[in-house]
Amino acid sequence: MPRDLPPTKATVLISGDGSNLQALIDAAPLMPHLKIVRVISNKAGANGLNRAKAASIPTAYHNLVSGKYYAAGEKDPAVKAAAREKYDADLAKIVLADSPDIVVCAGWMHILTSKFLDPLAEKNVPVINLHPALPKQYDGANAIERAYDDYHKGKLENDTTGIMMHYVISEVDRGEPIVIRKIQCKTPETLDELKTRMHSQEHELILEGTQLAISDLWEKRSKSE
Ligand code: GRF
Numbered sequence: 001m002p003r004d005l006p007p008t009k010a011t012v013l014i015s016g017d018g019s020n021l022q023a024l025i026d027a028a029p030l031m032p033h034l035k036i037v038r039v040i041s042n043k044a045g046a047n048g049l050n051r052a053k054a055a056s057i058p059t060a061y062h063n064l065v066s067g068k069y070y071a072a073g074e075k076d077p078a079v080k081a082a083a084r085e086k087y088d089a090d091l092a093k094i095v096l097a098d099s100p101d102i103v104v105c106a107g108w109m110h111i112l113t114s115k116f117l118d119p120l121a122e123k124n125v126p127v128i129n130l131h132p133a134l135p136k137q138y139d140g141a142n143a144i145e146r147a148y149d150d151y152h153k154g155k156l157e158n159d160t161t162g163i164m165m166h167y168v169i170s171e172v173d174r175g176e177p178i179v180i181r182k183i184q185c186k187t188p189e190t191l192d193e194l195k196t197r198m199h200s201q202e203h204e205l206i207l208e209g210t211q212l213a214i215s216d217l218w219e220k221r222s223k224s225e
Contacts (some may be wrong), residue, residue, distance in 0.1 A: 005033040008214050010206045011100040013108035018048020019108040020130055023203035024210065025055045031211060037098040040091070042110050044087040058132025060094055062087070079108035086113035096123060102217060104210055105168060109141065114170050125220075127168040130206050132198050134162040134180055144195050151185040159185045163202050177200045178209045 012021050021039060027032070039052035040060045052059045065072045067090075069083035091112075096105060096119060103125060105112075112127065120127055133143040138161070147161035162182040167175040181201055185194065 005218055007035060008033050009035050009037045009098065009104065009206045010101045010210070011095050011098060011103045012036055013040050013103065013105045014039060014046055014048035015043050015109040016046055016048060016107045018046060018051045018107065019199060020202055020206045021048045022051050024104065024106065024208050025051065025057070030207065034210070034214070038101055040094065042108070048107070062091055062094060085113060085115045088113045089119070089222060092119040095120065097127075100125060102210070102213060103127040104206070105195050106206060111172055112168055112170070117168065118168060126217055128178060128209060128212055129168045129173070129175070130163070130165055130202055130209065131173045132202065132220045133163060133173070134160075134165050134182065135164060135166070136174070137161070144198055148185070148191045150195055156185060159186060163198060163205050165205060165213070167213075177213050179205060181205050193225055
């Protein structure tokens with residue numbers, strides 16, 4: 001990996017274990033330009049927050065219910081939609097307060113609307129995401145489970161699923177791919193075994209995709225100077 005990129009501040013968004021965050025933390029010798037300025041979780045119990053703290057990275061917890069955007073059990077779609085917009089606008093403020101160069105969604109299980117994406121775009125801060133499926137396949141949650149089921153029903157094209165890093169737009173998992181990796185399903189293999197195999201590939205791909213997006217953002221900045 002090239003070592004001559006300018007210092008690059010990244011905010012990492014997580015919701016869970018944070019093994020992909022850990023891959024980014026552990027990549028410090030390979031990506032000395034990358035500084036994770038904050039890890040933000042929408043789940044209080046996300047292990048990724050512990051991983052961040054162990055690496056002395058500042059953290060923030062931003063949650064719809066505990067943040068009183070709406071009450072637990074709220075059913076009114078209009079109330080929920082308005083609350084999510086406010087939540088996303090506030091998330092943008094929390095992120096931008098650190099003046100990051102890039103935002104990396106590493107297992108962030110929350111849809112990002114234009115109320116988050118627009119303020120980031122105004123500051124030319126790209127938002128990228130890791131997703132365990134190939135482009136235009138299995139958008140959204142439970143992508144690995146759905147590919148596994150289709151494989152066993154003989155409905156998975158070329159018996160192949162995959163993983164990708166892509167730019168984030170408001171259509172879930174539909175932004176421009178940065179890098180993809182195909183993964184062949186096989187028999188016998190349990191769902192947990194496939195998940196383990198895909199996660200270990202993700203830990204490589206997140207570095208590759210983040211590096212490519214960082215290179216691209218500095219190239220764009222140098223052209224606009
Ligand atoms: C990964 O499979 C990612 O692709 C998906 O959520 C998982 C997060 O894993 N969106 P971790 O929290 O990084 O361990």
